[in-house]
Amino acid sequence: METIPRITVESPVLSIGSGPSDYEALGSYVRGLRRPRGLHLTLLHLGVLADFARDVSEWTKGVTSVAAAARGASAWVQGLPVLDGFSGSAERLITLGGGSVAGLDVTVPEHVHNYQVSLVQALYELLDGLLVDSVDDFILSSRALGFRSPHWTPHVAVGSPKTRGGGVWEIEPLAIRFGESRIRNRQFLPGAGQ
Template sequence: MRASHPTAERLPRITVEVPVLDVEAPLESLGRYVDSVRKPEGLHMTLLHVGILDRLATDVVAWTGGIASADVVIREVSSWLRGLPVLDGFLGKSAKLVTLGGGRVSSLEVEVPQAVHDYQTLLVQGLHVLLDDLGLDNIDDFILSSPALGYRSPRWIPHVAVGRARTKHQEPLVLETVALEFGSSRIRNEASLPSVV
């Protein structure tokens, strides 16, 4: 069953993220280990991946046997996202290059303040409450199995994707410590969320 929201198919991926404002060292040096190194202005750390809303709605409708309609799911998720508190900017550091995303994405594993871990936990707890209100049971199972949400592990690893891994499942590499400055949290593609009335 597909969601009935007319523009949902064209909606981009929705995430809660923090942008990277500054990196202490030039990223070009990672070219020895990473293919297609990303430009600094596009770097960010994802705190919560929501995915394409119509696909998430389809997953919820299928899981609940239609207790909540796709339109209701899209409306409630959009409202919840817009009501989230904002995490202030912070400093982090990284000394390790790891592969994530099924072993295909090279990322800087980042040490972040406890407040960032607490905020990410708040996001996941809020997602649990939202899904419970939408009529889901076995919510942890849903989160890990929903193709829209795309989670492969229950453990969040703070990271910044920097490019494509040269080989799948590369071993972690220890690097010289790099300082990173992050901005305040934001909803990526927030302007594409449907209006909530």
């Protein structure tokens, strides 16, 4: 079964710790440790574009069509400002996604928090422009957006926890370098690269 790509704004991980062994040491806490090359910090999750557009159209009772919502969201996400690369750190692993994901709990600079807040504010403006009323309710109920919590937890998902039921594990402090932000699966957006 083919998975439909999700659209996110993320900062890719360039390095963790002082070498590969620092990252591999997380394997004592995590099953199926992800390859370092694909690691990232999600700044905003938009979800599958078609699902997001359908959510908007259903919420507005068709006043905003699926096509108009998809075009608007595509242009919006491609017009977002880019966050420069930055450094962060992690001193613990946490569980996310109901306990199925283990992630590095990342401490990021204040300007990264501010950037993420600006993305959420911009999302509110997009939804307002798409004629969505009760934006807070829409964000929390949209299946595509998948917001489960009102606050952002900066993290890098690294695998599945070895123990079920959630938890927090203290680890040796790790420095993490991130590259500039990008749109994951940008090539699947209408009008991308034009």
